[in-house]
Each structure stands twice: as structure tokens, then as C-alpha cells.
Amino acid sequence: MTQHTESPHQAASAAIVVGIDGSAGSISAVRWAARTAADRGRALRIVHCAEPIADRTPRSAYDAFIYATMQDIRRAAEQMLAAAAAEARAAAPAVTLTTELASGRTARTLIDASAHAHLLVLGATRTAGAIAHLGSTLLAVTAHAHGAVVVVRGPDPARADGPVVVGVDGSSVGEPAIGAAFTEASLRGAELVAVHAWSDLSEGQFGGVDYPAMPVEDFAVAEEALLAERLAGWSEQFPDVVVRREIEVFGPRERLAHRSQTAQLLVVGSRGRGGFRGLLLGSTSNWLVQHAECPVMVVHHD
Template sequence: MTMNPGDAHRLATAPVVVGVDGNHTCESAIRWAARTAARRRRRLHIVHALGFSSTRAVLGSYDVMIPAVTEGMRERGDRVLAEATRVARDAAPDLTVVTELSEADPAELLVAISERAHMVVLGARSGVGTLRHLGSTVLTVAAHGHGAIVVVHDTDVRETGPVVIGVDGSPVGDAAVATSFAEASERGVELVAIHAWSDMDSGTFAGTTYFELPAAEREVVERALTAERLAGYQEKYPDVRVTREVHTNGPRLHLADASAGAALLVVGSRGRGGFRGLLLGSTSTWIMQHAQCPVMIVHPEGL
């Protein structure tokens, strides 16, 4: 894709966006987003949406709501943004912060904003063990957002550790691979690339159908395909040390295990054969619920 100077300037100045709803769930996400924005010398854009548009869909107009109720919601929204700003500035004192109070539906607003954001960050609540409770806004934005969407759970977030990338071996996953290299380079850490080949449903190598290959040869082929997917980015980011792992099965469990010591886990937004209306693959959704570090879902351009 050809990029004109205006597009390049927009990408260079795009803010880190964090969506907040006033719950303590968001605090880890705010701190993570603030530190990321500060390191990259970007603005932090804190967004709180009141969801009046949802009321309009039911009642025809939110003007029928009692004025005192709508005013109270706006006042609470202002307090939510003020508290979120305080948390952000505690995490990164010199950070430039802008806030937005909107009447729109939260998910619709964040999906729209993601088109012009450096990344969008959302909070998720931890449940039993490492299981996260993903609200409808998180799931919708993760599935339909543009670029990078980061889900941060409400437990402490480590600042150290490698970046982990789930490599699915398909061209669709290239955007996630590219982003993982950039993240590892920016942080100055190792990149761990994990691929489990048994989740493939099709593919050919040297004219031979994937499943026609003997089991022993499949692993050789998958290692070669994984190396091929990474090779160009290793040339672009020679400072990034890469560890490649190829497993016969269990991509979810291998990624979840790796997340225990990682600073960030990067996955693509869909698997093979995904449709525009259902962009988030089953592995990515499961990982958002079970990973023990922030998860970045990367959407390929043009989808």
C-alpha cells in the first residue's frame, strides 16, 4: 500500500487511546497505556462514552430521558475522566493527556477511533485463576477494531519479559508478526515466536498437500514455513533476538504458558478462513481470557 506524506504524519502523531468506564478494572489499562504513550512520546487520549445512542435506539430519542438523569450521567462521566487522568499522570507525570466525553455507544465509538489511533487499550477483569471476564465492549472492539487493540487485565502488569507472538503460518498473520517485531525492538527485548502446526486445516509445500506428508516431515515443513514468515522481519529488525518454537499441537496452551513470563502477547485477529463479520479467531478469543500478560490483537489492513 502506498502511503502519502499526510498518512505518514498521521501515523507518527496518532495517540494511544484508552477506553474507561469508571470501574477499577480500567486502572491497570490506564497505567499501561500511559507508560506506553510516554515511552513513545505520544499523547494519551482517554475516552468515556455514555451510551446515549443505545437509549435512542430503544426510545427513539434520548431527549425523553429526565434532564436531571442525563446531566447526572455527564457529571459522573467528567469525574471518571478526571480520575483516569490522575491515574495516568501518576504513571507518567510528563504525559500529555486529552479526554473525550461522548454520548455515543462505547464499542461503536472505540471502533471508529481505532482507525486513527496508534493503538486502543481496554481493561478486563480477572476471575477465577487467570480467567478474564471480557465485557461486550472489549469483545466487540477486539473483533471489529482497526490496527492494534490491547486488552489489559486488572492485576499487576509486569514491565519486563519478552514479547510473544503466535504465528499461524498464513499471510493474514503477517500484520501481527510485523507488529511483534516492532514491539520487541522498541522495548529492547527478545521475541518468542510460537507456532503449533496441528491447527492448520490446509496448505501445500513443494506441490504436496500438507496432510499427505509423513508426520516427521510435517514438523520440518512447519519449521521452514515459520522461519520464512519471520525472515523478512528479522532483516528489518536485526536488533531483535528471536527464539522460534514449533509444536505439534496445543497453540492455546503453549501461548498461555509463555504469557506467564511475557511483557506482551501478540496474536492476529482471525485464523484461516475467517469472515469480516467474525474477525476474532477462537484461539485469539481464548487467549484474551487466559493469558497472564497484556494481549495485543492486530488486525490486518484492508479488512
């Protein structure tokens, strides 16, 4: 493992950690993470993972070939980290910065790092109907990391004039996401939009019953009360945050994706407990980190 300290400036103890792979998405993530770390007085730790690199002296022609190849990999990785550090410095000149070349599996390394991070940050680059940055690692990390993971997405990740949007599923499991959303809105001086969709089903039919024929007005009244209850305690803790509540009957994915077009940050929970309560904690958060138009913060229950 190679670690290089870039600045001696004082910072908060828990750093913001960003994983990179050299893609355009990871560079956007580095810039976003650097600005956020500087704004919050925290250190930034840039991590790149590579397969274990042998340091022993080669004893055969084959060993020499493998050794040379692995040294090339090391040099390329160190150059990637240096380039990322330069991007971070350009985005936030005063940020405290370290770079780390780690050996081993990327997902496990980043999941372990998240246990001690203020935030874990990854980047996503839109491709033809998919995402690129750390490959399937991105979904593995967002599903299994500790604390909060931010996937930097969208055409303008640095947008600062929109609201913070949080998806509220109504369960106690989603409480950490609400708390994180209030914190982010307060730090950013932004409005908080709390979106609660009663059902994660799409509009249409279910069990042979047309949704428009169902007494959705009754549901709306009950869900409005539930949402107000979930937000009340947090509003007392963050009186500076202006909150707007939105109740939807259908489609949290579509509603939140639409909201992400003008939001500066979208906050969701990490996993559900089955049934309607938990609709935002699992498949919906996985979908949003692949399709949202702004950075997505996935908050885990721990």
C-alpha cells in the same frame, strides 16, 4: 461530547486511545497506556462513553426528572474521566493527555477511534470464569477494530523483564502480527519468541487416529522451514531483535497461555481464513484476551 486538554506537550500525531468504564481493569489499562504513550512520545486520549445526554430545558415534571438523572450521569462520567486522568499522570507525569466524554454506543465509538489511533487499549478484570470491562464490548472491539488493540491483563501488566511472544499461524494474513511483534520487541529491547503450532486441535485422537502414531517429525521439519521463512524478512529489518523459534504440534491456546505467564506482551492476529492456516486468527485470539496472564495485542490485517 465533552473534551478537555490536560497538557500542551508535543506528541506524535497518532495518539494511544484507552477506553474506560471505571473498573479496576480499566484503571490498569490507563496506567499501561500512559506509560506506553510517554515512552513513545505520543499523546494519550482517555475515552468514556455514555448514553446521549439531553441539554434542553425540561418542560414537565417527568422531563425534569429525566434531565436531572442525565445530568447526574454526566457528572459521574466526568468524575470518572478526571480520576482516570489522575491515574495516567501518576503513572507518566509528562504524558500529553486529553479526556473525552462521548455519547453513543461504546463498541462503535471505540472501533471508530481505532481507525486513527496508534494503539487502542482496553482493560480486563478477572471475575469468576469471565472478564469484566466494557462487558461484551471488549470482544466486539477486539474483533472489529482497525489496526492493533491491546487488552491489558495479568497480575503485573507493567512487567518489563520478559520476552515479547508472538503466535505465528503460517498464513500471509498473520503477517501484520509478526511485524507488530518485531516492532514491539525492538522498542522494548526484548527477546522475541515466535510460537508456531501446526494444529489448533488438542492432544488425543482425530478421525480415529492417535496423534502419537502420526508422522509428526515430518510435519515438524516442514513447519520449522515455514516459520523460518515467515520470520526471515522481519529479522533483516530488525537486526537488533533476538528471535527464538518454537514449534508445537498441538494447542496454540495452551502454549501461548503458558508463555504469557512470563511474557511482557503477547501478540496475535485478528481473524482466520479457515483450515489450519488461520488457527491463531479468530477463536484463539478471543480466548487469549480472556485468559492470558499478560497484556495481549490483537493485530488486524489492516
